Amino acid sequence: MGERTIENISVSVRIRPLNQRELTSGGEKIWEKVGESEIKEKAGARSFAYDRVYSENTETGEIFEYQGVQVIEKCIAGFNGCIFCYGQTGSGKTHTMHGIRKTNPGLVPLSIDHIFSMIQRSSGKEFLIRCAYIEIYNESINDLLNPNLLNLQLAEDKRSGIKIVGVTEEVCTSSHQVNSLLAMGEKHRITASTNFNQRSSRSHSIFRVIVESKNTSGKSDVAIAALNLIDLAGSESADVHGPSASSARSKEMKYINRSLLTLGTVIMRLSDKKNSAPIPYRDSKLTRLLQPALEGDSKVSIVCNISSCNDAYDETLSTLKFAQRAKKIQQVIVKNEVTGSKALIVKYEKEISELQERLREMEMKMVQEEKTAMNMNLSKEMLMLQEEKERADARLDSILQEKLQLKQELERLKSFIISAENVKPKPIEKDDKSRKDSIHKHSAAHSRTILSSEFRPEDTEPLLTKNLDFMQNRFSRMIDLNNEDSSNFSLLERNDTYLLNGIDNVENELLRMGTQKESAPTTQINPVETKVPATYEECLKIIEEQRRMIDSQKNMLDQFKYENEAKDLALLKFSKDIEEKQDQIDLLNDELTLCRNNLTKLQVANRFRQSVKK
Numbered sequence: 001m002g003e004r005t006i007e008n009i010s011v012s013v014r015i016r017p018l019n020q021r022e023l024t025s026g027g028e029k030i031w032e033k034v035g036e037s038e039i040k041e042k043a044g045a046r047s048f049a050y051d052r053v054y055s056e057n058t059e060t061g062e063i064f065e066y067q068g069v070q071v072i073e074k075c076i077a078g079f080n081g082c083i084f085c086y087g088q089t090g091s092g093k094t095h096t097m098h099g100i101r102k103t104n105p106g107l108v109p110l111s112i113d114h115i116f117s118m119i120q121r122s123s124g125k126e127f128l129i130r131c132a133y134i135e136i137y138n139e140s141i142n143d144l145l146n147p148n149l150l151n152l153q154l155a156e157d158k159r160s161g162i163k164i165v166g167v168t169e170e171v172c173t174s175s176h177q178v179n180s181l182l183a184m185g186e187k188h189r190i191t192a193s194t195n196f197n198q199r200s201s202r203s204h205s206i207f208r209v210i211v212e213s214k215n216t217s218g219k220s221d222v223a224i225a226a227l228n229l230i231d232l233a234g235s236e237s238a239d240v241h242g243p244s245a246s247s248a249r250s251k252e253m254k255y256i257n258r259s260l261l262t263l264g265t266v267i268m269r270l271s272d273k274k275n276s277a278p279i280p281y282r283d284s285k286l287t288r289l290l291q292p293a294l295e296g297d298s299k300v301s302i303v304c305n306i307s308s309c310n311d312a313y314d315e316t317l318s319t320l321k322f323a324q325r326a327k328k329i330q331q332v333i334v335k336n337e338v339t340g341s342k343a344l345i346v347k348y349e350k351e352i353s354e355l356q357e358r359l360r361e362m363e364m365k366m367v368q369e370e371k372t373a374m375n376m377n378l379s380k381e382m383l384m385l386q387e388e389k390e391r392a393d394a395r396l397d398s399i400l401q402e403k404l405q406l407k408q409e410l411e412r413l414k415s416f417i418i419s420a421e422n423v424k425p426k427p428i429e430k431d432d433k434s435r436k437d438s439i440h441k442h443s444a445a446h447s448r449t450i451l452s453s454e455f456r457p458e459d460t461e462p463l464l465t466k467n468l469d470f471m472q473n474r475f476s477r478m479i480d481l482n483n484e485d486s487s488n489f490s491l492l493e494r495n496d497t498y499l500l501n502g503i504d505n506v507e508n509e510l511l512r513m514g515t516q517k518e519s520a521p522t523t524q525i526n527p528v529e530t531k532v533p534a535t536y537e538e539c540l541k542i543i544e545e546q547r548r549m550i551d552s553q554k555n556m557l558d559q560f561k562y563e564n565e566a567k568d569l570a571l572l573k574f575s576k577d578i579e580e581k582q583d584q585i586d587l588l589n590d591e592l593t594l595c596r597n598n599l600t601k602l603q604v605a606n607r608f609r610q611s612v613k614k
């Protein structure tokens with residue numbers, strides 16, 4: 001059994017100011033507030049005392065401070081609560097319960113705000129708030145949060161009392177959310193204009209807030225408190241709607257009055273402990289729903305609304321008597337605690353932990369899947385990389401091979417060049433050598449012959465001697481150079497040119513001399529002259545021989561030059577090729593480094609995956 005307290009129903013009376021209709025019709029104020037909690041007839045002897053009496057000037061906020069806060073605090077502590085307004089039509093019930101949201105909020109919005117501000121202040125506890133909003137119209141329970149749900153049925157649950165089967169319950173996490181629900185439900189509520197109230201509630205409305213609470217630490221029971229905020233339809237006499245009232249209005253009125261009468265009877269029975277007759281809760285849906293609260297499982301607060309106008313005297317008196325009876329009811333309020341999964345908070349917590357478990361499982365599965373996918377990708381990538389590496393290796397091999405070949409070719413070519421550079425003049429074969437020597441000898445002898453001939457100085461041109469000397473020297477020099485370094489082509493070429501020029505000069509001179517000899521008078525012919533042709537012929541022979549040699553040298557040089565140029569070109573091409581191949585090798589080396597790095601990464605990832613598997 002939960003915690004219990006003995007409480008009286010808190011009853012207050014709120015006097016509303018005279019309205020325009022009452023003032024216009026010359027109505028008079030016949031009731032007045034006396035002290036904090038008394039109301040008395042101005043001119044008569046009747047007076048009534050309640051927990052509080054509120055005058056026309058009292059703000060609803062003040063009423064809430066006294067009537068509302070105590071109920072809300074009980075609810076937060078796990079006790080059921082109930083606040084309702086009772087009174088004739090147009091007495092100010094809706095004004096008190098709902099009010100005007102922004103300027104003058106009623107007990108319902110003030111209760112909602114207070115619930116959430118108390119939750120905020122309750123450390124070490126957790127709450128779950130759910131709301132339902134219904135109306136009882138012509139004894140039919142309609143869902144105001146879902147207008148399609150009409151005529152909902154009541155069912156008795158031994159543990160949770162009376163419940164509305166299938167009613168919409170919205171879990172709310174803020175007062176703003178609850179107020180939105182309230183506003184939405186208000187739109188669906190049935191109202192109509194009566195002679196006393198332009199917007200008269202034609203139904204009883206119950207806004208139910210279920211507060212589930214439990215301690216956050218340890219395994220505690222869950223307290224489930226239901227707060228019923230009820231705005232009753234107004235009791236009215238048959239002439240309220242006038243004689244022209246439609247049958248629908250009359251029917252509404254009948255149902256409203258019957259249910260309010262039942263409520264009055266229930267309150268009367270509850271207040272009269274001596275009366276053991278059964279309490280007619282089942283006579284109306286309203287009393288049936290209020291039964292648990294009125295029987296004592298709730299902290300109940302009733303605001304009775306009255307008009308102090310003389311023309312509402314009977315209704316006001318009836319309300320004041322109702323309030324008086326209600327005031328007598330004493331209740332034993334029991335904290336409503338449950339242990340099982342009945343509490344939504346427990347159910348939700350269970351669901352949350354199940355979902356968290358599922359989430360963990362899914363996350364683990366996801367990680368596993370990711371790993372598998374990653375492994376598959378890695379394996380694929382590894383395979384690809386290995387293939388790529390093999391291809392790169394093969395390419396590298398072939399390039400190295402090619403490089404080797406190129407190197408060999410280069411060496412071969414270099415060896416050519418070296419052999420060409422070192423090339424000695426073609427070893428003079430024996431015949432050639434003897435010929436060369438003979439040429440050398442001849443040229444020397446014949447120069448000497450020419451010089452030592454009996455040639456008269458006046459007949460010989462000094463140029464001949466000079467040219468022959470020059471020629472001889474150059475030729476010797478050329479041979480020497482050839483022997484020394486045949487690679488000095490340009491020098492050889494220059495020598496060759498000089499020599500040819502020299503030979504040409506000598507030839508020209510000899511020709512000139514021959515011409516002179518032929519044209520000279522016979523008488524002038526001397527022994528020397530006979531020797532001239534011999535010397536001349538001989539000279540020509542030598543020259544001819546020299547020219548041949550020079551020609552052959554020249555050919556050899558040309559040939560060599562040509563070959564050399566070809567080799568130079570080939571060399572250039574090979575050098576370029578080598579450079580290109582070198583670039584390719586560098587690229588492949590880079591690729592290989594990349595491959596190696598990737599491979600290392602894969603190996604690390606692989607090791608990691610294996611360690612995770614373990």
Ligand SMILES: Nc1ncnc2c1ncn2[C@@H]1O[C@H](COP(=O)(O)OP(=O)(O)OP(=O)(O)O)[C@@H](O)[C@H]1O
Nearest residue numbers: 016017089090091092093094095197200201233234
């Ligand atoms: N204390 C008050 N101060 C100012 N105006 C009030 C007060 N009480 C009621 N009124 C005004 O009186 C009119 C009727 O009030 P209300 O609709 O709350 O009556 P009711 O008891 O709910 O009537 P019904 O039972 O027909 O629904 C409204 O215009 C309301 O603003």
